[in-house]
Structure formats: structure tokens, C-alpha cells
Amino acid sequence: MKSTEPVRVAVNIRPLKGCTDCITVTPDEPQVHIGSHTFMYDFVFGNAGLPSSQIYHRCVAPLVEDLFKGYNATVLAYGQTASGKTYTMGMGTNFGTSDGIIPKVMEDVFTRVEAVKSQIRVSFLEIYNEEIYDLLASNPSRAPIIIRETASGEITLQGVTEVEVKTREDMSSYLARGSFTRATGSTNMNIQSSRSHAVFTISLQITRAEEILCAKLRLVDLAGSERANRTGADGMRLKEGRHINSSLLALRNVITILGDERKRKKGVHIPYRVSKLTRLLQDSLGGNSKTVIIACVSPAISDVEETLNTLRYANCARNIKNKAVVQKQKTSAPSFMFKELTPSKSEAKNKAVVHEHKPYVPSFDYDAMFKELTPSKSESLPVYDKPVYDKEDVFQAFSELKIPWTSQAARFDDLFASSSSRSELRKPVYDKPVYDEDDVFEAIPELQCDEDDFEAISELQIPSTSQPDDVSSSSPSEFTKHNTSSLDVSPKKTESEQEDKCQNKPMEIIDLIDDEAEDQEKCFIDLTTAEYHLELKELNKRLEEKEAEIRGSDEEKVQLEKEKRALQREIEGLRQKLASGSSATPSCTCSKRSSCKTLSLLVFLPIIFDSDIE
Template identity: 30%
Template sequence: MIKQAKGKTPRRPPPKKPPNNQKDPVGVYCRVRPLGAEDEECCIEVISSSTIQLHAPEGFKTNRNGEYKETQYSFKRVFGVSISQMELFEHVAQPLVDDLIHGKNGLLFTYGVTGSGKTFTMTGSPGQGGLLPRSLDMIFNSIGPYQAKRYVFKTDDKNGMEVQNEVDALLERQRRENNLPVPKTPSARQKLDPEIADMIKPEEAYKADGVDEDSSYSVFVSYIEIYNNYIYDLLEETQEDVIKPKWNGGGTPLRQNTEFIPPQSRILREDQNHNMYVAGCMEVEVKSAEEAFQVFWKGQKKRKVANTCLNRESSRSHSVLIIKLAQAPLDADGDNVLQDKNQVTVSQLCLVDLAGSERTGRTGAEGTRIREAGNINQSLLNLRTCIEILRENQMCGSNRMVPYRDSKVTHLFKNYFDGEGKVKMVVCVNPKADDYEETLLVMRFAEMTQEVEVARPVDRPICGFTPGRRHRNQAFKEELSRKLEERGGPLDRDMPSVISHLVHNLPPLPSCELTDPHDDITLPRLIEALQHRYRIKQMMIDEYSQAANALKAMLQDMDGNLISKDNLIREQTGKLDEKDKVIQTNKAELERLEKRTKMQEHKIDILQKTTKIYEDDKRSMRQELETREQRLHRELSDKKRIEQRMHGVVSDTKLKWEKECDRRVNAMQLEMQNKLWVKDEKLKQLKAIVTESRTPGRPDPPPRQTQPKRPSREERLPAKRSASPSPVPTSTPVRPLHRRSRSAGGEKWVDHKPSSSMDLGTVLQPVIPNSIQVSAPSEKALSKCDRYVLTHQEVASDGEIQTKLIKGEVIKTRGGGQSVQFTDIETLKQELTTVPGRKRKSSEGKPPNGDRADGAWTDVETRCSVAVEMRAGSNMGPGYEHHGITKRRKP
């Protein structure tokens, strides 16, 4: 014996269905959302009632040549921005509601990019109800007078429906009403949510034609969402808001250890007819459109929505509202529902609001939003894959397996694509330019979906009873009331009530109390009263017999009429059968002609597509030619502009290099002049030495020391040293003179000299003997000293380097540390004064009589003409300056 795996449903053979070769394509409609106030560029144009055209926005290239391209797409109907919700319902949802009332299934879903108006199309707003509230309103407007009492129809939790008798339904109503909580106010149940009030105007109400008046109806509503490929029941009472306490081991729960119970996901199952349904999903029986929409809005508030950069309330899940309509025929008398489960017909209409496809780069999604967007895009991709494979199987004759099970959306609605009902899709598009690329993908998917054909549903069989039972029963009751009224009886009552009325009209019995044995009055009076009541009883019996005989005669007459009518109906049925045969023959001929017409239409379509391809090629080649001409003109103008620009660049570069060459030549000339001056000075010194050595009777002079050349600014700054080497002059031996600084007091100093400081050889340098020299301040050094001095060097405005001594006092803080308060700044600056005419050209000859030019160089005053200046402020306070050595040469 083979054991079955646990948790798996055994596979049953599919039910035998009547063959149906008639197929209808999926109805695809397009609705264009109005352009927002902040959007300027529109990429969609409505050409006709069935065609739209897409314009590529600026900067978007679609073909290989980088040109803009315009594409057109055709639908069953296109609804522009000015279309109303009522007109949309007339063309899209009204036929599906009409089929639902006549026992056929339907599927309607909205598809599009996020923010394209799908939820508004499906739900709407107050005063502008969408497809969903209008469908509910039309259902109850059509079946309102023929609804069964509550709980007469009952679900069996296996996607089926059972019928209860009136007694069981009454007990069920009493039991459930007792379990319901008592409302706070009497009108609490009747009060509608202000968000859903006035969804539909009274003048916009619709009603279906051809409703079977000999049947009883009941409507059941269920609402689910598919979130991250899991199914959740939005009508479940214990979803998310129920708190389960954690116990501490005793008898009382801990309030702080409470946790939220996560919603329980549902699974899909297959019923005995191989139709998919959500197991354990709550189905609520509703008796009015307001009550049904109230149930829907209760679940809508639990739906997963979030705020993104593109939509303030973006749907993060696919929502499905399932409307089930159960109907069963009345019995032969037309009073009660027929207690036969096989006679119950269940039809359903699924209204699906798909979540919009989105790109995380545009929505700015992070964390959980990225995961939600990925699952949404994956489920929509699975839907496209299933549609593509269905189209390929139908057009190419292949037999590929359609992957319905890859996604919960496709798995739930696979029966509709297999021929269980009509399928319609409303494609919502946003005409703004930012959504052009995603809208292009939506248009291609919609165009492909129109080519998929779905088998036409078969009409349900009609019960074998004679139609008009409800009206006949009502007419019989009215006739009986009329006859009772003619006989003086009460109106609208049955026979027991008539008898009760007559009994109450009998004369009362006299007093029967006997106080005297010789009383001869009481007993005769009682006997007379009883005899009178007996006569009245006989009259009542005769009256009752006459009424019964009259009723029996009337029933016999009615039976005779029914028999004659049955005979007439049989004759009419025979004629109808003959007409049916003729109709079948005509249908066969029509099918043959339709096939031939379809073949011709297919050929015409092929020719039209070929013509369109040739026209597109012609248009594209013409556009390509125009574009190339424009590109050629643009390239010529660019070439001219580049030539003019290059001429300007060449002239600017030439001028720049000329200036650079002049600068370098001047620098080189200055450098050569300096070298030549040094060489002349050396030659003059050598000439003087030779001349003095040849003079008789004169001792040899000491060797002359050349005056050192003062280094230039470029040579003094390390970052701006010249690349050419300069001659190394010999330094004049000068004894450094130092002055005692005010800093040389009794305090101990911290002498902070950075390692990058330069020694300028200045005569007046401060000397701080009682100091600690550091290159970086430290807490240890500051703790041992009372004063602080910082040596800072910078380049002055005239290009010379000046040294600043920034002084301060070391102060101890409350926290045990040290801080420095600066109180004084000393500035050391070196200046060099040069007398004009100092340089001599080496080409000048030797002066006569061996004299040296510009006076004798033998005395000390001539060789070392040095002047020392010092300018100070008042009392040598803060801000006084030390000027360096100023060297001047006598003329």
C-alpha cells in the first residue's frame, strides 16, 4: 500500500467540461493620468479613442543613430485625462458585473508604474467612486429584492456553498447576534466612515437586466493582500492588533513582556473543480453596498503602504477583493430556497489592485523598502512571463508549461487564463517625462497581453421549474386576501386567524353559580346560551365548508389553467426546438463565415503591418537623412568655431611665451650683471693689492675682504630657491653685538623655537639665559616655568623676512594644568640700504697714478662703513622693534 505524503493534496482528474471553441482576447484598456502641476514635459498624446502615441523626452535616445523616435500603441479603448469614473465603469466593469449576476466569473486588475493612478481607478474618492464601489452598488441594485435571509447560504470552507433551511438560519442569526458586542450608540452600526461616504451619486446608479426572479441571492466578500509573495487576510479580526502576554510562571501576566502576534499567512488550495482558492480566508456575508464597502475599507486600512520619493502612499502589496455571488432557485411553490447543493451556483468577481513597478534609484528606497520593491517587481515579471508563454503557445502551437506557481498572483488566477471567466486589464500611465522609460515597458507588456485569448465561459443551466413561481405565489396570496375581504373576513390573514376572529365574536356565557337548590332561572339561561353558541358553531362550520369548497374549486380551476398552460408551453417548446435547430444551423454558417472573415482580417492585418513597416522605414530613412544633414551643418559650424578658438589660443600662448622669455632674459641679465660685479670687485681688490706691494717704503696692507653680496629673496626662502647656482661670497668678520633683552629677568622662560626657524645673522638678538628651549610646547616644560616666548618668522610685505617674539605668562588652572596668556610682541627686521652708482663696469680702465676708484680702500672707515640704528617706542614697551644692520657705502 502506497502512503500519501503528509500535507499534499491528492491529484484528482479534471472535471469533464463541455467543449468550447469560442475564445475572446483579453480586454486591455488604457487610462492616462492628468499631468501634475510641477511637471512640464508630457510624453503621451491621445491620438484617438483606441490609440496613444509616446514621444521620447529630451535626452532620451531610442535607436542606434541616437535619434528620437515616436511609437504608437492601440488598445480596446483609451480613456483620456477628461474621462469620468462613471464612463470608465460603463465600458470596463459593467459587463463583468452583468456576467457575475448571470453566473459567470470575471477578473479585473489594474497595472502600471507606481504613481500612475491605479488605486484611484480601482477605489476612487468621495464623490468619484472607482470601479470597486460602483460594482458593489450595481450588484445590490440588481438583486436587492431577491436576496435570501442572512445565513441561508453558508460557506463550507472548501470553496463551495451550502443551503440551510429557515429554522437553522434563524438559530444561526440568533447565536451570532448574541455573540456580537453591544454598540455604544444605537446608530453605531449604521454610521459610515466619513472617508467612504458619498462615493457614488444616486443619479449614477446602475442596474443589471435579466435578473432571474425565481432565485435567491447572497453576496460574500473577502479581501486579501499578497505581500512579499505571502498571502494575508485583511479581514481577519486578530491581525497585528492582538497582543499575546508572556507569563512569568505565576498566575499574572507581565505587561512589560508583551509581544505582537505577527499576521498568519494563508496558503492556496485547489477545490474539487480544480479552481484555486485561499484556504481559511474569512468570507463576510453582506446585504447592502454600504455594508460591503465598509468591510472593504476596514481591510484597506490594514493594507501595507509606505511613503516613497515618487508616491506619498505607495502600495507595497497586491490587493485582491473577491466578490462571491451565491444563487439558488426557489422551490415549486416559490416560497423557500431549494434545498439542493447541486443547484447552487457560485460566481465570483476578482478586483485586483496590483502594486506599481518601481526603480529603487528613483524612489530612494532603503532597507525594507528595497526588499518590498524587489518582490513587487519579481511578481510582475512572473506575470509577464506567464502571458508571454500563453501567447507563444496559442500563436505558435507549442505546449510549453506556464509557470503559474512561481508567484502567488499568477497561481491564484490561473483558472481565469484557462477559461473560467473573462479577463480585463486597465493600464494606468503617467504622462510625465520621468516615467517614459518604465511606461515604454508597460506599453509593450499591454500590447502583448491583447494577443492572448481566453476561452469564453459556458452559460449555467437553468432549473427545470416553470419560471414565474415567485410572481404566481404572490398573485395567489393577493387573490385569497381579496376573496376573504369580500366575505367580510380580515385582510391578509390565513384561515386560523379567521377562525380565531369568529371565536372572539361569540356571545359570553352567563354566570353559572347556584346559591339556591330551587333556582329555576340560572340553568335555563345557561342552556339557552349554550344552544345559541352551538347554532353559531354550526354556522361557522357551514361557512368554513363553503370557504373550503370555494377554495378547492378555485384550486381546481387554477390546476386546469396550469394544465392548459403546460400544454401550451409544450407546444411552444416544440416550436422553440425547431427554431433552435434553425438557429444552430445558422450559427454553424455564421461560424464558417466568421472563420473566413478572421482569415481575411488576418491577411489584411499582415498587409497593414507590412505597409506600416515600409512607411516606418521610409519615415526613419527620411529622418535619418535630415538628421545627417543637420549633423553636417552642425559639424561645419563647430569646425569654424574651433578654428576661431584655436587662433585665439595660439595668439594667447604666443603672447604668454613672449612674456615668459622676456622675464627669463631679464632674470638672466640680472644674474650675469651680479656675477660681473663680483668679478670686477675681485679684480679691483687684486689690483689694489698688487699696486700697494710695488710702492717702496710702505708696509703690505692686510688682505682685503670683499663685501658679501646680500642674498636675494629667492635665495633666502627655501621654497623659492633659484635653479642656477650663485657664487659663495666671503663673509666679513663682524663681532656680533648683543643687547640684553627685558626677558632676561629672574623668571624662568620656555623658549619655543620651531625647527623651521632660520638664522638671519641679525646683530640685535634676544638672549634668554634662564630658559628651557623646546621645539614643541609640553605640559612638563610649562609646569617648570613662569614665562613663555614663541619665535615666529614670516615674509613681510616688502619681501624681507621678519622675526616676531610673542611673549606671555604661564598661569596655573584650577584643574592642575597650565595656560598661557600672551602679553607682548617683539619684532626683529633686517633692512639693507644700497647707494646708487655702486656697481662699476669691468670695462672701465685703471685710474691714473694708481689711485683707486671712489677713494682709497686702505683705511678702516672706507672698508667698513657701517652704521647702526635703533628706533624704539616709549620705554621699550610692547611692540618695540629691533632693526638689523644697515650697510651703506660712501659715494
């Protein structure tokens, strides 16, 4: 059974610590006012809204009920630093054991579980400095966990510890153990600030007469957005803060796109791959999960900017539509299917070994993809006479590939390598510069800018592939000036914001409007270099994976060596580009984005096949 329903959003306003209050709540309505802005939510707790003690009962208990019906569910606490996320989730080490959502979830789960034949497992992860760590791992070396995506698009985590728990106390002890291991640190804003995003997952398997339900409840306590000048962060704390901010920026970007009905209907590419956080939350936002977001805010006037930002994104998240599906299997189905869904600790280890010995072979339909990409937009003209692709179609196609595009590029490169005439066909598309918003977002974490800079970059409205010629003819300064002028700089003060559907600009950008054009230009040039760095990083990672796979499998050595050589060639090419990258102009470097290259190959492959036949 499939259930399409919006993400539900609650706002939790933490108590005020002796300063002026900037939020009011409409009595008996889930409506919040801040300055002249008004937002509507599913629930509002605190500050004369519903009592915070009702958060579990109103927002989370229905998800636990759904978990027992076989639906995946997610509770996600979001908000600025010190707004009370950890307190609300009950993940902290300094709160009472019964405080917060997770202890109540445990109580509820173990009450319900008495009536059914079931098995419960838990895992606990953190994303710290853009790496995923297992908080329940017995090995103190803390090797990062690797994300894998199955052919069906399911995100799996290689080698993660999943422990079976029989009692509430068992589960509590794992929560406490992971919470102690989780990275925390003191800042000027929070004496015990979470320096990582934490995900506590309860996997439930219920065996019935004819079926087995296998569902997961994810309880997510995000690290809070922060400004270095307020937290006083430097050194290690500053580095952590940058990683936290860039992953939250990626999350906001995903929320903004998913929350925009027009973009959703157009099937715009969702940049889940930009950060580990969005990758992990892929199912929870716009996917197979029932999701509740709890936006934690401070009512203090000193926090008004961050609070307004949180309220805007939270409001936008209400437009996200999820499609939850009951996770069930027939009891007569082969048992490995269930093992695959909920591997135990030892099974998970075996699974990791299996992965190493058996390279992932994607199964997808090239014909259908090409059909999607080319015909309707280029029916009457020769394909190579005009751009035949649409950015969104292509990204859609890439996302359907389920594997990194870099390895596709290598495969296609091999295919094309033997024919010199074919390279001519690729040329026109190679030469078109592609300035894609998602590419820019991918590059942002490498820049190590402040969050303010990130926000401004996200607002640049970089031209899409639909106007490539305009972009290539512009100098960098023309480009940035053009885009700076397109910024919506004036804060909207009077309109009812819930109708804006995420069209408003975040407040942080206001400070940046007066920045010099050269600063933006410099940042933009840095971006292209950063893109190559990112690409190089991704390729190196793929290469390491391939080498690991080669070590474990004799039979596939030949094929893998071939893929490895292709990747090495690509890395070499990128290194050369990087070496000359700092002196290159953005239009030149961006034109060689490998996504464009892969795109060109995808687009022209059918033509070449056709010409071969002739």
C-alpha cells in the first residue's frame, strides 16, 4: 500500500532566558508571528502554543503506530545552535532519562511490541565533518562508513552495526552509549553543542502469518546552524561549524526544491548527493517515509534572524510530498530478502565482504533513457544542429542510473575511444559551458566560506544550460554583475509568507548585497577550481573502491582493471586541468564540466549507433 502525504512540520519554541521575546503564537492556532511575518504549521509548541510536553503525543506517536503497520518513518529536529534540538529529541547526556522524544518512543515501542512477534534492532550514526561514523562500533578506530545505493535506489550503509535489543533498558543503554561517543563541544552559544548530525534508527521486523513487515524509524538530531562571530568558534570548532553549515545548506537546498510544487512537477533534479546528510535523508525527504520535522527555535530577539530563517525553511518543508510504502514480504519469500532488509551486526559485516567481492552491476534501460532525452525536443532537425537536451531531463536520467556519473563517463569514453570521427560529434556539446546551480552547490563545501557566502552563492541564479551562449560570452565580472542584479534584496515584510512557497530569500544574504563585485568574481573562479577538486576527490574514492573490489575478485579483475584505467585517465586529465585551473577563465573551465561531457555522450550515442548501422 502506498501513501502520499506531506511532511508534517511542528515548531517548538524553547523557553526564553531573560531577554525580549520576538515570537507570538495565535491562540488555539498553529500560527506563528515574528515581526510582520506570519507562518502556519501543523503544530506549534511552547510560548503559549501547545505545551511542549505534548510533542510526543501529537507528532511522534502516530509515526510509531505507522511503524507497526510497516511504514518507514522519520523524526527530524532542525534549528539553529542552542535552540533545543538535542533536548527535544532526548539524545543528550545531560538530560533526565525520560526527557525528550526518544525515551518516549522506546517506551511506546516496547509496550506495543508485547502484542506481536517481532525483532528489534538499533543503529546509531553521526555525520561528523562530512564523514559517517558508527556510534555503536566496538572498534575504536572509527573508520568512516561508506554509503552504497542499491539498484532500486535504496541507500545502504556498508558495515554499520545493528544490534538486536530485547528490552527498553537495552535500547536506552545503546542510546546513552552512542550519545556519549557523539562529538560535542563547548561554544559561546551552547555549553554542550552537538558537533555532528546524529541518526538513531530503530528497525522493526514483525512476523505475521503470511507476511513479514520490516520498517525503520529514524530519529535525527541535526547539529545546529551557527555563525562563527556568535559562537566564538575557531580552530577545530570553526572547521566543524563550516561542515555543519555546508551540510545544512545542502539540506535547505533540497527542501527548497522539494517544497516548490512547480519544480517538483517539472521533475527538477534533487541534489541529494551534495552532502552525506542529504544522501542519508533521501528517503525521509520526498521518498519512502512518513516524516515529521520539528523546527526548534529561540524566541530571543537576539536570535531573530536565525529564527526567521528556520521558520521559513520549516514552512517550505510543509510542501514536501512523501510516498510511504508498506515494507512487507511474504513469509514464503526466500529468507535472504529479509536478511538484506535488516542485517544483524555479523550479517552486516558479511554483507560488507560480499560487497567487496561482488562489484555492483547496475541494471538500467539505456534505450528508455535516450528516448526520454532526445525525441520530443528534436524530432524534425538533425540532433547535432541544436542542443537537444534539457538539463532537468539529463539529471533525471543520471539519477535513474543509480551510479556515479563518473563511471558512466569512463564507460562511454571507452566506447568512443576507437573512433576519431565520433569525437567531432561530441565537440559541440563539450564546448557549451554549463553553469548549473547544483554543480555550484557541490563545489561550495570545498570553498570554506562563511555561511553567509554560501547563502549568497545559492541566490546567484546561475544560468542553466538553456542559455549557454549568453554565459560563455560574458566575462566573469559581467556574469556576476548580471546575477547580483537579479538578487531579490529587499526583505518581504508585509505579505503572508506561507503563500510565498519558498520564493523568499534567506535573510543572511542581505549583508552581502553591498559586497564588491570582485569578491563575487573571485569566489566564482574559486568555485570552478573547487569543482575539479570535488570531482577529483570523487574519482579517487571510486578508484579506491575499484581497487578494493579487484583485490577480492579474480573473475572480474579484467573488467575492473579496464574501469580502473579509465578512471585513472580521467583523474590525470583533471589533474592537468587543475594545474592550469587557477589561470583559466570560468567560462573556459566550466565548459569542460564532466557532467556536460557525459551528457554529450549520452545524447550522441544513439546517433552514432545509427550511423554505424548505415
